[in-house]
Every structure is written in structure tokens, then in C-alpha cells.
Amino acid sequence: MxxxxxxxxxxxxxxxxxxxxxxxxxxxxxxxxxxxxxxxxxxxxxxxxxxxxxxxxxxxxxxxxxxxxxxxxxxxxxxxxxxxxxxxxxxxxxxxxxxxxxxxxxxxxxxxxxxxxxxxxxxxxxxxxxxxxxxxxxxxxxxxxxxxxxxxxxxxxxxxxxxxxxxxxxxxxxxxxxxxxxxxxxxxxxxxxxxxxxxxxxxxxxxxxxxxxxxxxxxxxxxxxxxGPLPGAEDDIIVRIVQPSVDQSKKWDDGERKQIFETLLSLTARPSDTGVQPTYIIWPETSVPFLLTSNPAALTMIGQTLTEGQTLITGAVREESVQAGQAPRYYNSIFVIDDKGQIAAAADKLHLVPFGEYLPFASLLKSAGLDTIANTPGSFSAGSRRYTVPVQENKYFLPMVCYEVIFPAKMAAEGPPADFIVNVTNDAWYGNTPGPYQHFRQAQLRAVEAGIPLVRAANNGISAVTDARGRVLSGLSQNVIGYVDVKLPKKIHAVGSNxxxxxxxxxxxxxxxxxxxxxxxxxxxxxx
Incomplete structure (x- = not known):
């Protein structure tokens, strides 16, 4: 030696x-x-x-x-x-x-x-x-x-x-x-x-x-x-994760949008394997292939698909109008939609991906012919604050869009304490590589650190529900088109904090x- x-x-x-x-x-x-x-x-x-x-x-x-x-x-x-x-x-x-x-x-x-x-x-x-x-x-x-x-x-x-x-x-x-x-x-x-x-x-x-x-x-x-004893599950609260596994090259293709949306609705409407209808349905990041706020027909179809008492939590692009003569702002957001097809709440992504979702030094770099990788009408804008989002049953979730979940400091949020983390993401960008596995592991650790369960919906995987100690209860592997129904685990007393x-x-x-x-x-x- x-x-x-x-x-x-x-x-x-x-x-x-x-x-x-x-x-x-x-x-x-x-x-x-x-x-x-x-x-x-x-x-x-x-x-x-x-x-x-x-x-x-x-x-x-x-x-x-x-x-x-x-x-x-x-x-x-x-x-x-x-x-x-x-x-x-x-x-x-x-x-x-x-x-x-x-x-x-x-x-x-x-x-x-x-x-x-x-x-x-x-x-x-x-x-x-x-x-x-x-x-x-x-x-x-x-x-x-x-x-x-x-x-x-x-x-x-x-x-x-x-x-x-x-x-x-x-x-x-x-x-x-x-x-x-x-x-x-x-x-x-x-x-x-x-x-x-x-x-x-x-x-x-x-x-x-x-x-x-x-x-x-x-x-x-x-x-x-x-x-120690298992934290157990919330009574009669079933979470359904929908994984459409949309090919990234087709995601924003005008000819594919209708089929993508119908696939999401079809997976949402299927009867539950548990015998109890899901309370919360989770769709992945930007899974809705158009602007929800500009498409009331889509909201109506969602309301018709959801049964009484169900709530959809989905990633989608949010458009915000500004002053006349100025281009609208776009946000990478999470929407909460009730069983009547109404938007009950929304939360915007705060930590954007440089060059992916926005262009640093935009005026300079755009003059050189550069643009963001994400195919949107313009660069995304960052949200202003993080807060826990209310859903039915007086429950609150912590919204984490895509790679926000790799930042431990981002777990701090305004509002009542969260009962679970919702991490929506689209790792289809990276294909069958180590990237999605690495991303999932880091999300898993945030649940352990916070002492609250993780509900993760990824476009092509890895989608899963973990308990508050990071154990995977159920999930979908990469490139599987389907859904999984899981009883929502309870949060536990956190042994630490940020x-x-x-x-x-x-x-x-x-x-x-x-x-x-x-x-x-x-x-x-x-x-x-």
C-alpha cells in the first residue's frame, strides 16, 4: 500500500x-x-x-x-x-x-x-x-x-x-x-x-x-x-399518479395535442384497483399540451372526467396578461382543478432552469441567435413566493416543479404545514439515462428530511409515492404508460428542520x- x-x-x-x-x-x-x-x-x-x-x-x-x-x-x-x-x-x-x-x-x-x-x-x-x-x-x-x-x-x-x-x-x-x-x-x-x-x-x-x-x-x-411503527395512511384518501410517457419530440406537436390530452383523461377515468375512487389525481409537469386558461373546453372535459369529490393536480403552463402592448408572461405551474372543472388554486415554479426555461442576459444572447430549449412562446417567468397549496379534506401540499426538489432550502414555504410533497416533472428530455434515477433519489431525500410523504408524477418515469422515511410504496418505472393508485401515507414528526x-x-x-x-x-x- x-x-x-x-x-x-x-x-x-x-x-x-x-x-x-x-x-x-x-x-x-x-x-x-x-x-x-x-x-x-x-x-x-x-x-x-x-x-x-x-x-x-x-x-x-x-x-x-x-x-x-x-x-x-x-x-x-x-x-x-x-x-x-x-x-x-x-x-x-x-x-x-x-x-x-x-x-x-x-x-x-x-x-x-x-x-x-x-x-x-x-x-x-x-x-x-x-x-x-x-x-x-x-x-x-x-x-x-x-x-x-x-x-x-x-x-x-x-x-x-x-x-x-x-x-x-x-x-x-x-x-x-x-x-x-x-x-x-x-x-x-x-x-x-x-x-x-x-x-x-x-x-x-x-x-x-x-x-x-x-x-x-x-x-x-x-x-x-x-x-418504528409505520406512519400509516390517511383514511380513504387515494392518490392516483398518471404517467402518459409522451415522447418529448411530440409533446408540443399540434397534431399530437388532442391525443395526449385524451390519454391523460382516459387514464384518469379508469376504475381504481383499490375499490375506492382516487381523491387526488396527479398529472406530470406541463402535461396539459395547451394553455388551460385559454381553453375552457378542456376544463369542461376535465370536470366531466372527474367524479364527485375528486381533485386534479396537474402541471401546466400558466399565462398572465400584463399591460397593453406588452407580451404576456408565462409560468411553469401546478394547477388544482376541482370536480366542476374549475381552477381552485395554482402555484408557480420559483427556481427556473437557466437556458432551459429562461435565458440569462436574454437581450444579449438572443441577439446572438440563442434561445431557451423548452418549446414555449417565450421564456418562463419565476414565481414570487412558495406557499403550501390547499386541497380537499383540509389538506395542504408543498408544490415542487421539476428540479426544484433538489434544493433543500426550497422546502421552506408560507402557509399551513404541508401534508405531502407534490413533485411534478418531465424527465423525458433525458431518455433512458441515469438522469431520471438521480433526480428521483434527490426527491426521495427531501421527503426524509421534511418527514412528509412524496407524491411524484413524471411524464415518462420515475413516478412513485414514498412514505415520510423515503420508502417507495408503489410506482411506475420508466417509459410505462399507465397509472398507480396508492393510499396517501401520513406525515411523521420530523426529527430536524432546515x-x-x-x-x-x-x-x-x-x-x-x-x-x-x-x-x-x-x-x-x-x-x-
Whole structure:
């Protein structure tokens, strides 16, 4: 092991960057649909050894000294994000004649940008580097901060945070209810990096003890939560998820709109497998292929399809008129429609996808011939606030449109506490790739963190209902056309909150920083 560590540490130039890239790319196997979390022990062990040899010119100032560490982390991140996000390019092939030119930007450009965060993480860690357990603390601290920064810098994109790799099954998801995904990411990097200590044996004993204690607590807490009594289901409340699996290339085709709408109505009208008619019917994101508010006939057909007491919750584009002479605004919204075909409530998506739903620096980029990928009359506008939406039976749901569900901070909402999460999405853009599996996993974790069940309707999958502990009760896999009826699970008492998870995260960061700083100070004093 010492010889292997030495060879990796002494790598330089292209070989160093190649090994770092491959170590990051290998780490993607920890994410869905592979869920092989043990591979991260290899990825982060190699990264630690690479950073051991990433010493810059001492006379070049602090930036010069940290430059090799930055590029080591950048190549690691470039491999990780390229391997984990290549499927984004599939969205550009739906209308290839218009967007195929941008394929390299999606497949390599976004990963190159996201890799900057991991480069900063390793540069930060290298500034506090030592020869024992302290460097493991420094690396975990750096990655924890990097994942936190990824959640909001440049609108944020915390996709495939390292912590998700440590939570492949509900047993291993429960800790996120206490410390959140960013706390999980910091502690996961610590545990996955500990094997690097085997090569030098400095700090190995305490490192192994701490790692074993963390793993034991992680699994023990999960077992304790899952071994408790089931939360049960709401009496006589059945949720129906409708999955039409519409081909994305046909979704906005004028000749297909009628057939798409009739398919949604047909799946809605079918008798329930449970013997009790569904109370809530959920259609996916933008599933209605026209503007509902401009099509009273469609609302009438919905009212005629719903039976007494049923409510439809559907994703659709909402048009809002503005001043005369100005173009209307469009919103990616969730509508609540009662059994008379009347719109009872609506909620707009707040966190839009850059270049997908709106164009940053629109006037400049449109003059260069660029446009949004989503086929709408214009760029979407963002909603102004998030609130829980009322439905029948004095129930409230938390609306989450598409990738809003990957942001833990977006779970905060005005209004009465939510009884369940409704996540409508359209992952047909990404075809049969890891993307929809990764998206579903992140939605699953929001239910665990909030202690409320998740009802997820995806155009082509993965659609599912999970309980408040993240266990899948029923669902539909990718590309299945159909529906599933499930009793709505009850919410549970949440063991944490956004506030307490943030507090736990910063406490973890503080402890790791103290460990790294003390070790660094001792290392410098011993060296002198």
C-alpha cells in the first residue's frame, strides 16, 4: 500500500491529471442507478494521495503553492461531473437541428464549471494539509463547503452531491433528517478518505475509530427509525399518479395535442384497483399540451372526467396578461382543478432552469441567435413566493416543479404545514439515462428530511409515492404508460428542520476545521 501511495503521490503532468479524472469518474458509480457506494473509498483515497504530492513552488506565493492542488481537484471534479451529467446532452438532441451545436457545452462545459468548486475544495484543504488525520479533516471540510456553495452560487446546482453516494437505500437515508445533505457530504468524504491513512499509518487508529463510529451511528439511526411503527395512511384518501410517457419530440406537436390530452383523461377515468375512487389525481409537469386558461373546453372535459369529490393536480403552463402592448408572461405551474372543472388554486415554479426555461442576459444572447430549449412562446417567468397549496379534506401540499426538489432550502414555504410533497416533472428530455434515477433519489431525500410523504408524477418515469422515511410504496418505472393508485401515507414528526440541519452542518464544518488547523499547527511546529 505504501508503494502504491508513493507512486500516485509522485505522478506529475498529464499522468496526474488523468489519474485524478479517472478517480472522479469512478466515483459516479456511487450515484443512481448504480448505487455502488463502496467505490468512493477508492476515489477519495486516490485523491488524498494525489494531494499529498500536490506541492507547488514555495517561492510563488500562496496561489502558486496551491495551484497544483486546485488542478488536482478540478480534474477530479471534471471526471465526476462529466461521468455523472453527460446525459444532459440528450435534451439538446430532441431538436438536434437547432441545439446539437451546444452538445459539447452541456456534456463538458457544465462539468468544467462545476469542477471549479472541487478545485477550490482541494486548494482549501491543501492550505491546511498535514501528514496525518488532519488532512482528512481538511479535505472533508473543503468538500462540505464546496457542496454547500454549489447549492446557491450562479443560481445553484447541487446535483449528485457526494452525500447522496452514502445513501443508496432508506436505511442509509435517515441521517439526512438530522444533518442534511451538506452535512452528509462532509462526513461521507471523511469516512471515504480514511483508507488513505493505511499507507502512512499516521493517525490511522483514531481515523478508523472515528470512521467506524460514524458508520455505526449512520446505520444505527437508520435502523432505529425504520424499525418504528409505520406512519400509516390517511383514511380513504387515494392518490392516483398518471404517467402518459409522451415522447418529448411530440409533446408540443399540434397534431399530437388532442391525443395526449385524451390519454391523460382516459387514464384518469379508469376504475381504481383499490375499490375506492382516487381523491387526488396527479398529472406530470406541463402535461396539459395547451394553455388551460385559454381553453375552457378542456376544463369542461376535465370536470366531466372527474367524479364527485375528486381533485386534479396537474402541471401546466400558466399565462398572465400584463399591460397593453406588452407580451404576456408565462409560468411553469401546478394547477388544482376541482370536480366542476374549475381552477381552485395554482402555484408557480420559483427556481427556473437557466437556458432551459429562461435565458440569462436574454437581450444579449438572443441577439446572438440563442434561445431557451423548452418549446414555449417565450421564456418562463419565476414565481414570487412558495406557499403550501390547499386541497380537499383540509389538506395542504408543498408544490415542487421539476428540479426544484433538489434544493433543500426550497422546502421552506408560507402557509399551513404541508401534508405531502407534490413533485411534478418531465424527465423525458433525458431518455433512458441515469438522469431520471438521480433526480428521483434527490426527491426521495427531501421527503426524509421534511418527514412528509412524496407524491411524484413524471411524464415518462420515475413516478412513485414514498412514505415520510423515503420508502417507495408503489410506482411506475420508466417509459410505462399507465397509472398507480396508492393510499396517501401520513406525515411523521420530523426529527430536524432546515434550521437544525444548517446548524448541524456548520458544527460539523467547525469541528473538521479545528481538527485540520490543530494538526497543521502541530505539523509545522514538528517540521521546524
Amino acid at each position: 505504501e508503494r502504491l501511495a508513493g507512486k500516485i503521490m509522485l505522478l506529475w503532468g498529464a499522468r496526474r491529471w488523468a489519474v485524478s479524472f479517472l478517480a472522479g469518474a469512478l466515483g459516479v458509480l456511487s450515484q443512481p442507478p448504480f448505487d455502488f457506494f463502496a467505490v468512493l473509498f477508492v476515489s477519495f483515497t486516490v485523491l488524498v494521495w494525489l494531494l499529498d504530492g500536490a506541492s507547488g513552488n514555495a517561492e510563488a506565493g500562496i496561489l502558486g503553492r496551491l495551484r497544483p492542488a486546485f488542478w488536482t481537484g478540478w480534474w477530479f471534479g471534471f471526471g465526476y461531473f462529466t461521468g455523472g451529467l453527460w446525459w444532459l446532452g440528450n435534451a439538446l438532441l430532441i431538436e438536434a437541428e437547432e441545439f446539437a451545436w451546444a452538445l459539447p457545452l452541456a456534456v463538458f462545459g457544465l462539468p468544467a464549471l462545476l469542477a471549479l468548486f472541487y478545485g477550490l475544495a482541494t486548494a482549501f484543504a491543501r492550505a491546511l494539509w498535514s501528514d496525518g488525520l488532519g488532512r482528512i479533516c481538511a479535505l472533508a471540510c473543503g468538500f462540505g463547503l464546496a457542496e454547500w456553495l454549489r447549492s446557491f452560487v450562479l443560481t445553484g446546482f447541487p446535483w449528485n452531491a457526494i452525500g447522496y453516494g452514502a445513501m443508496p437505500v432508506p436505511l442509509m437515508m435517515q441521517s439526512s433528517a438530522l444533518i442534511g445533505i451538506f452535512g452528509m457530504s462532509a462526513l461521507a468524504v471523511f469516512v471515504f478518505s480514511v483508507p488513505a491513512l493505511i499507507a502512512t499509518r499516521r493517525g490511522l487508529a483514531p481515523g478508523l475509530v472515528i470512521a467506524v463510529l460514524l458508520l455505526t451511528a449512520h446505520l444505527g439511526f437508520g435502523y432505529w427509525r425504520l424499525s 434550521w437544525s440541519a444548517n446548524l448541524a452542518f456548520w458544527l460539523i464544518i467547525a469541528l473538521l476545521l479545528i481538527g485540520a488547523t490543530v494538526s497543521r499547527y502541530s505539523f509545522i511546529r514538528t517540521s521546524n
